[in-house]
Amino acid sequence: MTKGTVSIQTDRCKGCGLCIQACPQHVLTLADTLNARGYHHVQLDERDGHCTGCGICAIVCPDVAFTVYREPLRRAA
Ligand code: SF4
Ligand code: SF4
Secondary structure (H helix, E strand, O other), X not given: OOOEEEEEOHHHOOOOOHHHHHOOOOOEXXXXXEOOOOOEEEEEOOOOOOOOOOOHHXXXXXXXXXXXXXXXXXXXX
């Protein structure tokens, strides 16, 4: 399976949860901490390295918070 990762501009996140629902690998969660806008922001749980770099999170996020990378680590979305 393709390996990937995402970087998240957490200050863009409003904690709507759309990406958490959409991620097929269930690797996105809401952080306990607040971002600069006062929202619990999304974070990537990388413990098991299950992100495939599919890009679905980037497609559904209304606030364009994601940058997606796929192996070999190149920007994908
Ligand atoms: S790229 Fe795909 S697997 Fe990785 S966090 Fe986004 S939706 Fe989940
Ligand atoms: S879809 Fe975007 S704004 Fe909504 S929780 Fe995910 S990163 Fe935050």
